[in-house]
Amino acid sequence: MSQKDEKKEALKQESEEKIKTRAKERSVANRIAYWVVGVIAVLAVVVAIIGFNYVNSSMQPYNANNKSDVVVRVPIGSSSKEIAKQLEQDKVIKSAAVFNFYIKAQNYTDFQAGYYKFKQSMSLSEVVKQLQKGGSAEPTGTASNTVLVREGVTIDQIGDQIQKSTSFKKKDFLKLMKNESYLKSLQKKYPELLDSTMAKTNVRYHLEGYLFPATYGVYKGLTLKELVNQMVQKENQEMEPYYATIKEKGLTVQEVLTLASLAEREGVTNKDRKKIAGVFFNRIDINMPIQSDISVMYALNKHKTKLYHKDLSVKSPYNLYKHAGYGPGPFNQPSLQSIEAVLNPSDRDENYLFFVADLKTGKVYYSHTLAEHEAKNAELGQ
Numbered sequence: 001m002s003q004k005d006e007k008k009e010a011l012k013q014e015s016e017e018k019i020k021t022r023a024k025e026r027s028v029a030n031r032i033a034y035w036v037v038g039v040i041a042v043l044a045v046v047v048a049i050i051g052f053n054y055v056n057s058s059m060q061p062y063n064a065n066n067k068s069d070v071v072v073r074v075p076i077g078s079s080s081k082e083i084a085k086q087l088e089q090d091k092v093i094k095s096a097a098v099f100n101f102y103i104k105a106q107n108y109t110d111f112q113a114g115y116y117k118f119k120q121s122m123s124l125s126e127v128v129k130q131l132q133k134g135g136s137a138e139p140t141g142t143a144s145n146t147v148l149v150r151e152g153v154t155i156d157q158i159g160d161q162i163q164k165s166t167s168f169k170k171k172d173f174l175k176l177m178k179n180e181s182y183l184k185s186l187q188k189k190y191p192e193l194l195d196s197t198m199a200k201t202n203v204r205y206h207l208e209g210y211l212f213p214a215t216y217g218v219y220k221g222l223t224l225k226e227l228v229n230q231m232v233q234k235e236n237q238e239m240e241p242y243y244a245t246i247k248e249k250g251l252t253v254q255e256v257l258t259l260a261s262l263a264e265r266e267g268v269t270n271k272d273r274k275k276i277a278g279v280f281f282n283r284i285d286i287n288m289p290i291q292s293d294i295s296v297m298y299a300l301n302k303h304k305t306k307l308y309h310k311d312l313s314v315k316s317p318y319n320l321y322k323h324a325g326y327g328p329g330p331f332n333q334p335s336l337q338s339i340e341a342v343l344n345p346s347d348r349d350e351n352y353l354f355f356v357a358d359l360k361t362g363k364v365y366y367s368h369t370l371a372e373h374e375a376k377n378a379e380l381g382q
Contacts, residue, residue, distance in 0.1 A: 059102070062094055063120040070120060071219045073226075074135060076113040083111055083131065090220075092118045092127060103128060115219070145218040149231060151335040152264045153213075154298070155205045158333075168224045176224060177205045186232055192243050193236045196252035202317040202328045209257040209330025210235050238336055245343055258326045259342045260334035265294045266357075272364045273341035278348045279355055279366065287324050288353065295320035298331040356382065 072090050074083055080103060084096035093099050102108075108128050114135020118127060147165050149158055155177055159170035176182060183206050187194040197206045211231040218227060239253065246256055259280050267273035283290055293307055299316035312321045317328050352366040354373035358380050365380075367373040 059098065059124055060094070061121050061123055062091055066120040068119065070118045071221075072116045072118055073219070073221050074111070074113050074116065074131070078111075078113065080111065087118075087127065090118075091120060092122070093124065099124060099127075108132070144220060147216045147218060147227065149211055149213045149216070149333060151213040151338075152261075152332045154332050155208050155211065156301075158211060162224075162227070166218050166227075168227070172224060173228075176228060177207055182225065183207070186229075190232065190236045193232070193239055193253060196254035197329055200254060200328055204318070204328070206329075207232065209254075209261050209333060211333050212238055213333050213335055239339070242339065242343060249343070254329050255326045256339060256342050257330045257334060260338040261330040261332045262290065262292050262294050263341050264332060264334040264338040266292060266355075267338075267341075267364065268357075268362050270337050270341060271346070273338055274344060274346040275352070275366060276355055276364070277342045278345035278350075279352050280342075281345055281348065282351060282353055284325065289322065289324045290320040292320055294331055295327060356380065358382075 070090055070092055072086060072092060074086065078086075081096070081100060084093070084099040084103075087093045087099065088096040102124055106128075111131040112134035116130055116135045118130065122130075145165050147158075147162055149161070153161075155174070159173045162168050162173050163170040183194075183198065186207075187198045193210065194206070197203065197210065200206075207228075211228070212235040214231075214234055216227060216230050216234075242256075243253075246253060259277055262280065263273040263276050267276045280290055295318055296307055296311055296314060297303055299314045299318040300311060304311070312319075315322075317323060318331070320327050347366075350366070351368060354367040354370065355364055356367075356373065356377055357364045359382060365376050367376060
């Protein structure tokens with residue numbers, strides 16, 4: 001065999017060996033690929049099973065045996081994801097992710113803001129129906145605490161009650177009462193109610209007189225602002241029927257609530273409050289100071305059983321012994337009865353300018369002149 005033929009034979013053998021080697025490599029690679037695909041397929045099946053069980057479990061009620069109420073607040077402007085997260089945090093649903101998947105798959109929309117009362121035993125479809133129906137403006141269900149705003153109490157006293165009944169601090173409440181940004185946001189929402197107080201200067205608290213006397217529930221997640229919002233909203237709700245009458249009489253809400261706050265503390269019965277309101281209007285008509293002790297105590301920022309001459313001279317726009325007219329604004333939170341008394345004063349034609357209450361019996365006596373008034377005081381020994 002020639003040298004040339006030997007080279008050809010060698011190349012042929014080398015080529016055959018490469019082909020065999022490559023075939024073996026492809027075989028090994030194929031076996032590895034099949035193995036990898038098999039493992040991936042098994043993992044996919046396992047993940048699918050786990051995922052199915054997770055989704056199926058998350059679709060079930062959080063606790064089918066728990067029938068107690070869970071109060072949830074959905075703020076205005078909340079997205080579906082934010083609502084789902086809140087529901088998960090409050091243990092109404094098991095998974096926010098599954099809830100989002102569920103509502104997208106079912107094309108559920110139009111969830112409403114407000115307070116909702118859910119149960120852990122509710123299904124996802126029941127939770128969704130509640131959200132579509134809409135929540136209440138005020139919390140429902142069982143409150144963890146309550147704050148009682150009594151007729152005739154001041155904002156300072158409400159601060160005491162809030163600190164006593166809740167985890168909120170009085171200093172934070174009073175700071176909120178001075179928060180101009182917050183006050184303006186309320187004014188924008190309730191212009192008929194708050195325009196006249198926001199227009200006044202030298203006002204200690206613009207919301208004095210505007211936190212309606214009632215019992216307010218404090219629920220999980222409720223903020224201090226939301227608690228105050230309830231009080232202002234309630235005030236607006238109660239005042240709405242009277243706005244037209246106030247305008248017809250040429251008064252402002254601020255003026256009505258100011259006189260109502262004085263009548264609240266000066267009178268005991270509705271009959272007397274109407275007559276006392278009449279006395280106030282008679283004095284205002286002739287530019288005579290109202291001269292209410294309630295105004296002086298507010299100016300002093302303290303309650304006193306007896307006022308002295310120096311007290312009556314305290315420098316304050318709230319001192320209606322020194323200043324004629326209505327002053328800066330209300331002195332406390334008046335009741336609806338006192339507000340109605342101011343809008344329907346009695347005995348104006350009697351022209352009474354003075355009144356005094358018997359401290360022992362509570363009976364109120366009315367006079368036309370200072371001499372008559374002083375005589376009655378002497379007779380009562382006051």
